[in-house]
Structure formats: C-alpha cells, structure tokens
Amino acid sequence: MKIIDLRERALRHWVRCEKCGLPLEKSRFKLHLGVCPSCGHYHRLTPQERVDYLFDPRSFHLEAFSPLWKEPMLASKEEAMKESIHQQKEAMVWGRGEIESQACVAVIMDFTAYGGSLGAAVGELFYRACDLCLKSGNPLLIVTASGGARVQEGTLALLQMAKTMVGMTLLKEAGIPSISLLCDPTCGGVTASFATAADFILAEPGALICFSGPRVVEQTTGVQLPADFSRAEKLYERGLVDCVVPRIRQRPVIGELLAFLRGKEVEGIDSEGKRGEEMARLYARDKPIFTQ
Numbered sequence: 473m474k475i476i477d478l479r480e481r482a483l484r485h486w487v488r489c490e491k492c493g494l495p496l497e498k499s500r501f502k503l504h505l506g507v508c509p510s511c512g513h514y515h516r517l518t519p520q521e522r523v524d525y526l527f528d529p530r531s532f533h534l535e536a537f538s539p540l541w542k543e544p545m546l547a548s549k550e551e552a553m554k555e556s557i558h559q560q561k562e563a564m565v566w567g568r569g570e571i572e573s574q575a576c577v578a579v580i581m582d583f584t585a586y587g588g589s590l591g592a593a594v595g596e597l598f599y600r601a602c603d604l605c606l607k608s609g610n611p612l613l614i615v616t617a618s619g620g621a622r623v624q625e626g627t628l629a630l631l632q633m634a635k636t637m638v639g640m641t642l643l644k645e646a647g648i649p650s651i652s653l654l655c656d657p658t659c660g661g662v663t664a665s666f667a668t669a670a671d672f673i674l675a676e677p678g679a680l681i682c683f684s685g686p687r688v689v690e691q692t693t694g695v696q697l698p699a700d701f702s703r704a705e706k707l708y709e710r711g712l713v714d715c716v717v718p719r720i721r722q723r724p725v726i727g728e729l730l731a732f733l734r735g736k737e738v739e740g741i742d743s744e745g746k747r748g749e750e751m752a753r754l755y756a757r758d759k760p761i762f763t764q
C-alpha cells in the first residue's frame with residue numbers, strides 16, 4: 473500500500489522526459505515551458521499551457537464552445553454516448569487576448585482531443601475566429617498541433633480545408649494579418665490549408681510539419697529518409713517556414729510582429745519574396761533561427 477502511495481505521489485509531482493528519460497518535478501517542467509533542460513526535447517503542450525506562456529497574464533478570454541456538430545457516421549447509441557462525453561472538448565479552442573499588450577484573436581489546436589484533427593466543428597470554430605477578426609480588426613494567431621483531417625468524418629472533414637481557406641481569404645482581402653505558429657506535429661489537411669496560409673509562418677524547433685509522415689513516405693517510396701525530413705529547421709532552409717522560434721522567445725517575437733503589423737499596411741508583405749525581406753529586416757539583430 474505504501475509503495476502504491478509513493479508511486480501515486482511521484483506521478484502527481486514528477487514527469488519523465490519522453491526523449492532522454494530524465495525525471496523532472498512538474499513545477500520545474502512548467503518553468504522550462506515543457507522543454508527538457510537536459511536534452512532540449514520539446515514536449516507537446518495543452519491549449520491551457522500555451523495560453524499561460526504566450527499571453528499576458530489574465531488577458532486571454534476563451535470564447536464559449538457550443539456543440540456544433542453531431543457525428544454523422546456513428547453507428548450505435550453506445551458510440552453516440554461516448555461521443556457526447558467528449559463534446560465539450562474539441563481539437564481547437566479560440567478566444568481573444570493580448571500578447572505583449574498587442575490584442576489578437578487566437579485559435580489553438582489541442583492534440584490530446586481527436587489527435588488535433590480537422591473536423592467539421594474545428595472548421596466552424598476557425599471560421600468564427602476569422603469572423604471575429606473581421607469584426608474587431610484584430611490579427612489572427614494560429615497555433616497548430618494536428619494529425620490532419622478527421623478521417624471518420626470523411627468528405628465533410630476534407631471540406632473544412634476549403635472552409636478554413638475561405639476564412640483566411642476574407643482576412644487577406646480585408647487586410648487583416650495572420651501569424652501561424654506550427655508545433656509538433658502539424659500534418660495532413662491542416663498543413664495543406666490554413667496552417668501554411670498565414671502571412672508569417674513561425675515554427676517550434678524540431679516540429680514535424682508535413683502532409684504525410686516520414687514512415688508513410690518511406691513505406692510508399694521504399695527510400696530511407698534523413699532524420700531531419702520535414703522538420704522545422706529543414707523547412708526553414710527550404711523556405712516554407714519564415715522563422716524557427718524557441719518557446720522562450722515566442723511571446724516577445726509574436727508580440728513584436730503584432731506591433732509591427734499594427735503599424736503598417738500588410739499589403740505586399742505576403743507577396744512573392746517580400747515576406748522573407750520583412751522578417752530579415754525585423755530580426756536583423758538576430759539570426760533567423762534563434763538559439764535558446
């Protein structure tokens with residue numbers, strides 16, 4: 473009994489690094505923003521943890537979620553019951569808040585809910601967030617963590633790629649800027665739609681950002697892929713990602729970007745070749761890939 477108590481207590485107060493196995497006190501883990509101080513591994517965070525370190529204290533207001541979608545493919549009452557338990561938890565939360573005193577609307581994906589998949593409810597939430605940006609004139613911050621489209625919703629899930637892109641297009645037409653922060657993992661339909669359609673695309677170090685995962689590509693092509701395949705740093709080299717930003721720098725960097733965008737017409741920033749120039753000018757004092 474005592475051994476069980478000790479084990480429970482240990483589980484309550486300690487976590488273990490997923491990569492190197494280092495045991496860490498939860499409070500210390502939180503202090504390091506979920507980054508292992510020994511091996512530098514970036515652990516996945518919940519939306520609440522993202523809000524805690526990205527936004528100014530007590531500035532973030534979560535928009536209410538109402539169950540928007542009844543699963544069309546459920547075959548039995550049992551499945552419907554199981555689904556109803558999760559209906560308050562969707563793979564995306566949205567709200568408004570301030571980062572370094574700069575107001576923005578934010579959508580934050582939750583990988584612990586349905587693998588962060590893009591389903592009809594997520595598409596609707598994203599569109600509502602875009603609508604709030606249009607009404608308030610505030611920029612949009614997108615924080616992704618997704619396995620792709622929600623396969624159990626079939627074609628309806630794929631349609632969400634088009635729906636979210638309509639939202640992004642409306643923002644662009646209205647001159648409202650958007651910033652995307654790609655976190656591990658960002659895959660499939662999310663990568664192929666709104667995640668990479670923002671004006672500025674930031675990424676966390678080591679994040680997997682792809683359409684199909686390396687294992688699937690290896691199985692399909694029979695080619696051994698390098699370890700950095702589709703990782704944030706590689707995609708920065710190839711031009712998909714504008715900036716690889718460590719967690720500890722994300723709040724000041726996004727705050728500075730929001731302040732910059734507020735004081736400037738956004739037209740032209742997203743046109744060919746301009747985006748990189750603007751980023752280089754903004755961060756001339758730093759390397760585009762920051763070190764911790």
Ligand SMILES: [Zn+2]
Nearest residue numbers: 489492508511
């Ligand atoms: Zn570690």
